[in-house]
Amino acid sequence: MSKPPSLHWWLLRYLRPEWPMLSTGGAIMSARAMVLLLLPWPLKAIVDNVIFQHPLGHFLGAILPDPLTHRMLLLDTLGLTMLGLGALDALLVYAGSRLLLDTGQRIMFAIRFDLFAHLQRLSLAFHRRRRGGELTLRLSEDAKQLQDFISSLGVDLLPHIVTIIGMAVVMFWLDWRYALLTLAAVPPLVLITVFYSRRLRKAVRHLRQNDGVLSGLTQEILACVQVVQAFAREKHEDSRFTAHAGESLRAGLRANAIQSQFGSVMSLAISLATGIIAWYGAVRVIGGSLSAGELLVFLAYLRGFATPARQLAKTGRVFSRAIIALERIGECWIERPTVADAPGAIAPATPARRIAFQNAGFAYKPGREVLHNISFTLETGRTTALVGATGSGKTTIASLIPRFFDPTCGAILLDGTDIRTLPLAYLRQQVTLVLQEPVLFQATVWENIAYGKHGAGRDEAIAAAREAGVEDLINRLPEGFDTQVSERGQSLSGGQRQCVAIARAMLSDAPIVILDEPSSSLDSNTERQIMQALQTLTRQRAALTIAHRLATVMSADEILVLDQGRIVERGQHGNLLKSHGVYERLWNSLHDEPAPAPLRLVGP
Numbered sequence: 109m110s111k112p113p114s115l116h117w118w119l120l121r122y123l124r125p126e127w128p129m130l131s132t133g134g135a136i137m138s139a140r141a142m143v144l145l146l147l148p149w150p151l152k153a154i155v156d157n158v159i160f161q162h163p164l165g166h167f168l169g170a171i172l173p174d175p176l177t178h179r180m181l182l183l184d185t186l187g188l189t190m191l192g193l194g195a196l197d198a199l200l201v202y203a204g205s206r207l208l209l210d211t212g213q214r215i216m217f218a219i220r221f222d223l224f225a226h227l228q229r230l231s232l233a234f235h236r237r238r239r240g241g242e243l244t245l246r247l248s249e250d251a252k253q254l255q256d257f258i259s260s261l262g263v264d265l266l267p268h269i270v271t272i273i274g275m276a277v278v279m280f281w282l283d284w285r286y287a288l289l290t291l292a293a294v295p296p297l298v299l300i301t302v303f304y305s306r307r308l309r310k311a312v313r314h315l316r317q318n319d320g321v322l323s324g325l326t327q328e329i330l331a332c333v334q335v336v337q338a339f340a341r342e343k344h345e346d347s348r349f350t351a352h353a354g355e356s357l358r359a360g361l362r363a364n365a366i367q368s369q370f371g372s373v374m375s376l377a378i379s380l381a382t383g384i385i386a387w388y389g390a391v392r393v394i395g396g397s398l399s400a401g402e403l404l405v406f407l408a409y410l411r412g413f414a415t416p417a418r419q420l421a422k423t424g425r426v427f428s429r430a431i432i433a434l435e436r437i438g439e440c441w442i443e444r445p446t447v448a449d450a451p452g453a454i455a456p457a458t459p460a461r462r463i464a465f466q467n468a469g470f471a472y473k474p475g476r477e478v479l480h481n482i483s484f485t486l487e488t489g490r491t492t493a494l495v496g497a498t499g500s501g502k503t504t505i506a507s508l509i510p511r512f513f514d515p516t517c518g519a520i521l522l523d524g525t526d527i528r529t530l531p532l533a534y535l536r537q538q539v540t541l542v543l544q545e546p547v548l549f550q551a552t553v554w555e556n557i558a559y560g561k562h563g564a565g566r567d568e569a570i571a572a573a574r575e576a577g578v579e580d581l582i583n584r585l586p587e588g589f590d591t592q593v594s595e596r597g598q599s600l601s602g603g604q605r606q607c608v609a610i611a612r613a614m615l616s617d618a619p620i621v622i623l624d625e626p627s628s629s630l631d632s633n634t635e636r637q638i639m640q641a642l643q644t645l646t647r648q649r650a651a652l653t654i655a656h657r658l659a660t661v662m663s664a665d666e667i668l669v670l671d672q673g674r675i676v677e678r679g680q681h682g683n684l685l686k687s688h689g690v691y692e693r694l695w696n697s698l699h700d701e702p703a704p705a706p707l708r709l710v711g712p
C-alpha cells in the first residue's frame with residue numbers, strides 16, 4: 109500500500125500547536141531519566157562506605173558524614189536519599205505522563221474532528237463505495253492508535269533513550285572495558301527489535317483491514333436487522349459474521365504470536381547478557397579492579413537497560429500500529445470531494461426561480477450512461493412530474509439538482525448560471541427534499557422539523573407544521589411535537605415520518621422542492637391530508653415530483669416520461685394518454701379501471 113508523503117506533514121500540523129506541552133513533558137521525562145541514573149548510587153555508597161567502610165571520595169567526603177566516626181548517620185542519610193530520589197521519580201512520572209497523555213488526547217480529538225468534518229463533506233459517490241462501520245473504525249480506533257504513539261514517544265521512548273545514553277556515559281567513566289562489554293549487549297537487542305517490528309507491522313495491517321471489514325458488516329447487519337428478522341436470516345448472518353470474525357481472529361492470533369515471540373526472545377537475550385556481565389564483573393571485583401558497590405551500579409544499570417529495551421519493544425509495537433493507522437486515515441484524508449465549490453464562486457443575492465437541464469447525461473461508472481440528453485425546465489409555481497419504469501433514471505435526475513453528482517455531459521442552469529459555478533451551500537439552500545423514506549434523527553419531532561432551517565426553534569417548527577396542515581397529525585402523537593423519535597425515525601409510522609419531512613421542507617424556505625413519491629402506502633385519510641400538505645408546499649415553489657403512482661401526478665403542469673434514461677414523451681396527462689405511447693402503457697399496467705379524477709398537486 110503506497111503511503112502519500114504529505115501524510116507526515118499532515119501529522120506535524122497537529123503536533124505543532126502542542127509543541128510547548130510536548131517539549132515540557134519531554135523535559136520532565138528527561139529529568140526523570142536523570143533521577144533513574146542517580147538511584148543506584150546511594151546503594152553503592154551503602155555497600156562500599158557503610159558496610160566495607162572505605163573512605164568517601166573528596167567531593168562526597170565534604171557533604172556526607174564520615175563512615176569511620178558516624179557510620180549509622182551515614183547509613184540513615186543514604187537511606188533517606190534513596191527515599192527522596194524515589195519520591196522525586198514518582199512525582200516526575202506523574203507530572204510528565206499526565207502532561208503527555210493529555211496532549212495526546214487533545215491531538216487525537218483534533219484529528220478525529222477534522223477527519224469527521226472531511227468525511228461528511230466527501231461526495232455521495234465515496235460514501236456509497238465505503239461501508240459506514242469501516243469509516244467509524246478509522247475515526248475511533250485508528251485515531252486512538254495515533255494518540256498512543258504520540259503519548260508513548262514522550263512517556264516511554266524519550267526518557268529511555270536519555271537513560272541509556274546517561275548510563276553508558278557513567279559506565280565508561282567507572283570502567284571503560286567493562287562498559288564496552290555491557291554495551292555490546294545493546295546492538296543485538298536493537299536488531300531483534302527491528303526484525304520483529306517489521307513482521308508485527310505486516311500482521312497489524314492485516315488485522316486492521318479485517319477489523320474494518322468486520323465492523324462494516326456488523327453495522328450493515330444491525331442497520332438492516334428488520335429485514336434480517338423478516339426473512340429469518342439470522343443464521344445466515346451468523347455465519348457471514350463468523351466467517352469474517354474468523355479471519356479477524358486468525359489475523360489477531362498471528363499478531364499476538366509475533367508479539368509474544370518478540371517478548372520472550374528479548375527476555376532471553378537480556379538474561380543471557382546479564383549472566384555474562386555479572387560473571388565478568390564478579391571476576392573484576394575478585395581481581396580488585398572494581399569495588400563491590402561499583403559492580404552493584406553496573407548490575408542496576410544493566411537491569412535499567414533491560415527496561416528501556418523492553419520499552420523500545422513496546423514502542424516498536426505502538427509505532428507499527430501508528431504507521432498502519434496513519435496509512436488508513438491518510439487513505440480517507442487524501443480523498444477529495446468529486447463535487448466541490450468552483451474557485452471564486454459567488455452566490456446570487458436572489459432566491460432561485462428557474463432550473464433548466466440542457467442535454468444532460470450521466471454515468472455512475474465511466475462508459476455506462478444511465479441518463480441521455482435530458483432537457484427540461486422547472487419554474488416557480490409549476491410542478492413537473494417524472495414517471496417511468498423502475499430503473500429508468502428518475503432518482504438520478506433528482507440527485508443532479510443539489511449536485512449529489514455532476515452530469516457527465518450537458519449542463520444544469522440555475523437562473524441561467526451553470527450550477528457547477530455556484531457555491532454548493534447556496535445551491536443546496538435553494539433545494540429541499542422530501543424523500544420516499546424520510547430520514548429522521550434521534551431527537552424530538554420538533555427538532556427534526558427545525559433541522560430544515562439554521563437556528564429555527566420549537567415555535568417556528570410548529571408554525572411550519574401548521575402551515576403545511578400536518579399539525580393535527582403530529583399532535584396526535586403521544587407527546588405531540590415533543591415526542592422522541594428513535595434512530596432513523598423507526599418509532600414513527602411511514603405517514604408520520606412524511607408529515608415531519610413535509611413540515612421540515614416547509615420550514616426550509618427553499619424555492620425548489622423535490623418530492624420522491626411521497627404518498628406511497630398510506631391510508632386514504634392520511635394520504636388526503638398529506639397530498640393537501642404537499643399542495644401547500646409546492647404552491648410557491650418549483651416542484652419536481654417522482655412517482656410510480658400515476659394518479660398523484662395527473663395534474664402536473666408537465667409530465668416527463670422516462671425510458672432507459674431518455675425522455676421519450678412529455679406533456680400533460682390527457683394529451684399523453686391520447687398519444688397512445690409509453691405513458692399509456694405505464695398507465696394501463698398500473699390501473700385496470702378507468703382513470704380517476706385528478707388529485708391536484710398544485711393550486712388551481
Ligand SMILES: Nc1ncnc2c1ncn2[C@@H]1O[C@H](COP(=O)(O)OP(=O)(O)OP(=O)(O)O)[C@@H](O)[C@H]1O
Nearest residue numbers: 236472473478496497498499500501502503504505
Ligand atoms: N450508485 C449507483 N451506482 C451505479 N449504478 C446506479 C447507482 N444508482 C443507480 N444506479 C443505476 O442507475 C439507473 C437509474 O437508477 P435510478 O435510481 O435513477 O432509477 P429510478 O427510475 O429512480 O428507479 P426507481 O423507480 O426504482 O426508484 C439504474 O439502472 C440503476 O441500477
